[in-house]
Amino acid sequence: xxxxxxxxxxxxxxxxxxxxxxxxxxxxxxxxxxxxxxxxxxxxxxxxxxxxxxxxxxxxxxxxxxxxxxxxxxxxxxxxxxxxxxxxxxxxxxxxxxxxxxxxxxxxxxxxxxxxxxxxxxxxxxxxxxxxxxxxxxxxxxxxxxxxxxxxxxxxxxxxxxxxxxxxxxxxxxxxxxxxxxxxxxxxxxxxxxxxxxxxxxxxxxxxxxxxxxxxxxxxxxxxxxxxxxxxxxxxxxxxxxxxxxxxxxxxxxxxxxxxxxxxxxxxxxxxxxxxxxxxxxxxxxxxxxxxxxxxxxxxxxxxxxxxxxxxxxxxxxxxxxxxxxxxxxxxxxxxxxxxxxxxxxxxxxxxxxxxxxxxxxxxxxxxxxxxxxxxxxxxxxxxxxxxxxxxx
Numbered sequence: 338x339x340x341x342x343x344x345x346x347x348x349x350x351x352x353x354x355x356x357x358x359x360x361x362x363x364x365x366x367x368x369x370x371x372x373x374x375x376x377x378x379x380x381x382x383x384x385x386x387x388x389x390x391x392x393x394x395x396x397x398x399x400x401x402x403x404x405x406x407x408x409x410x411x412x413x414x415x416x417x418x419x420x421x422x423x424x425x426x427x428x429x430x431x432x433x434x435x436x437x438x439x440x441x442x443x444x445x446x447x448x449x450x451x452x453x454x455x456x457x458x459x460x461x462x463x464x465x466x467x468x469x470x471x472x473x474x475x476x477x478x479x480x481x482x483x484x485x486x487x488x489x490x491x492x493x494x495x496x497x498x499x500x501x502x503x504x505x506x507x508x509x510x511x512x513x514x515x516x517x518x519x520x521x522x523x524x525x526x527x528x529x530x531x532x533x534x535x536x537x538x539x540x541x542x543x544x545x546x547x548x549x550x551x552x553x554x555x556x557x558x559x560x561x562x563x564x565x566x567x568x569x570x571x572x573x574x575x576x577x578x579x580x581x582x583x584x585x586x587x588x589x590x591x592x593x594x595x596x597x598x599x600x601x602x603x604x605x606x607x608x609x610x611x612x613x614x615x616x617x618x619x620x621x622x623x624x625x626x627x628x629x630x631x632x633x634x635x636x637x638x639x640x641x642x643x644x645x646x647x648x649x650x651x652x653x654x655x656x657x658x659x660x661x662x663x664x665x666x667x668x669x670x671x672x673x674x675x676x677x678x679x680x681x682x683x684x685x686x687x688x689x690x691x692x693x694x695x696x697x698x699x700x701x702x703x704x705x706x707x708x709x710x711x712x713x714x715x716x717x718x719x720x721x722x723x724x725x726x727x728x729x730x
Contacts, residue, residue: 400507400509402467402476406476408424409424410478413454413457414455416445422442426441426518430520430558432557435534436560440537456483463478471497473494474497477492477493478490497510519559519583520557523553524589524590527571528548530552530676532566539554562581578591593672598672602670602719611665612634613634621646622660630643636713657728658691678719680709682707688702688728706728709723709724709726710723
């Protein structure tokens with residue numbers, strides 16, 4: 338018993354304080370208050386147990402594989418792109434530039450990937466089958482489409498990832514094969530071009546490799562759905578193509594094949610190609626070495642075509658000389674895959690054909706034929722890089 342005056346501890350049966358002599362008053366405990374306090378503790382404990390149990394049931398329910406798949410089906414059925422995105426994308430990809438929520442929403446609006454899911458009338462999600470030491474779950478969904486009585490089935494595979502949901506529960510990641518993403522995807526475009534992938538400008542930091550004809554960009558991750566790519570070449574030619582990224586082929590060439598040559602460029606090439614062809618014929622017929630030809634409209638890549646034709650018309654048994662380009666018509670200009678411009682044109686030639694061993698010369702021999710020339714941009718002009726189809730007899 339403690340003294341209420343000085344606080345000294347006294348013997349249980351003492352009536353006066355051993356220290357200060359004050360009368361000690363025995364404290365009486367109200368049994369009713371004790372019972373109330375005890376009941377209050379039990380209620381608090383019960384509430385805590387209920388909250389913990391409810392939290393466990395709730396957390397288990399919303400994070401189990403079946404629930405993830407069901408949420409996914411509901412999102413597919415209603416075209417809820419935001420929810421789909423949150424289900425598909427996890428934190429394993431650090432750079433989401435090309436798989437951002439905006440890119441996903443914009444791309445899905447243009448895609449027909451989800452059309453079949455819009456027509457689901459009813460569905461049933463089966464129980465998950467856990468395999469691979471608890472790391473993989475397989476869930477089968479049966480569903481019926483509108484105006485169709487036959488049930489269809491689709492199996493979804495989920496994998497357990499490192500992070501926890503609500504701090505304690507396993508996280509299952511699932512993605513339909515048609516909506517998943519491809520990592521480290523390479524696109525090739527004509528050299529020195531500017532690129533937009535799914536409406537996002539591709540920065541130079543993604544440039545992986547430069548070749549004589551192509552720039553290769555490696556994108557950290559892209560969706561496996563129809564995606565639009567826009568290219569602006571160094572000649573300011575704009576074109577776009579739709580691609581379908583897959584894990585089977587992680588490289589896509591966004592070529593210029595089939596892109597129409599702008600009229601301005603056609604006019605520029607037509608203004609010079611007759612003189613270019615005449616110079617080519619003159620220098621080869623004179624048996625001039627390619628290295629000694631100083632002509633601004635000849636590309637260094639023209640060397641193979643030049644030497645092949647020079648040797649062909651300066652053979653021991655024949656020689657072609659005194660060329661004249663009479664007429665060029667019926668032009669067709671198209672882009673090749675790498676951005677080279679291919680010109681197909683009908684040319685009327687006049688030249689001398691000599692057979693030295695026979696001591697015979699045919700003066701002003703004529704020939705009309707289709708030839709093919711290839712032009713590449715060099716600075717502010719187009720230069721010849723290849724030619725074939727020229728007369729040999």
